[in-house]
Amino acid sequence: MGETELKDVSTEFQRRRTATWRGVRAWVGVLVAGFTVAVSIGDLGPGDPLTLWLPATAAFAAIMIAMFRIIRIGGRIYRCPSCDEVPMSWSGMLGPGAIGARKMVELNPDTCGSCGARLRVR
Numbered sequence: 001m002g003e004t005e006l007k008d009v010s011t012e013f014q015r016r017r018t019a020t021w022r023g024v025r026a027w028v029g030v031l032v033a034g035f036t037v038a039v040s041i042g043d044l045g046p047g048d049p050l051t052l053w054l055p056a057t058a059a060f061a062a063i064m065i066a067m068f069r070i071i072r073i074g075g076r077i078y079r080c081p082s083c084d085e086v087p088m089s090w091s092g093m094l095g096p097g098a099i100g101a102r103k104m105v106e107l108n109p110d111t112c113g114s115c116g117a118r119l120r121v122r
C-alpha cells in the first residue's frame with residue numbers, strides 16, 4: 001500500500017464521517033429532546049396523572065426511534081473505506097457493579113480497529 005493510498009483512505013473516511021453526522025444530527029436532536037423531557041418528568045408511578053404519562057411515553061418512543069435511526073444510518077455510512085467495517089475499539093469499564101471491557105464505536109479513530117488503516121487526516 002503506497003502513501004497516496006493511505007491518504008485516500010483517511011480522506012474518504014473523514015468524508016463518510018461528515019456524511020454520517022449530517023444524516024444523524026436531526027435524530028441526535030430528537031434524542032436530546034426526548035431525554036430532556038424524560039429527565040424533567042422523572043420517575044412516574046401508578047398514581048401519576050395521564051397528563052404526565054403521555055409526554056413520558058412520547059419521549060420514550062422518540063428516544064427509541066432516534067436511537068434506531070442513528071444506528072441504521074451510522075451502520076450504513078460510517079464504515080472504514082479500507083475494510084468496510086464500522087470502526088470499533090475496546091473500552092475498559094470499572095465501576096461499583098461492573099468490571100470488564102466492551103466494544104465501542106469509535107467516533108474519531110486514528111486507525112481502524114479491524115484492519116489498522118489510518119483514518120485521521122494528518
Ligand SMILES: [Zn+2]
Nearest residue numbers: 080083112115
Ligand atoms: Zn478497516
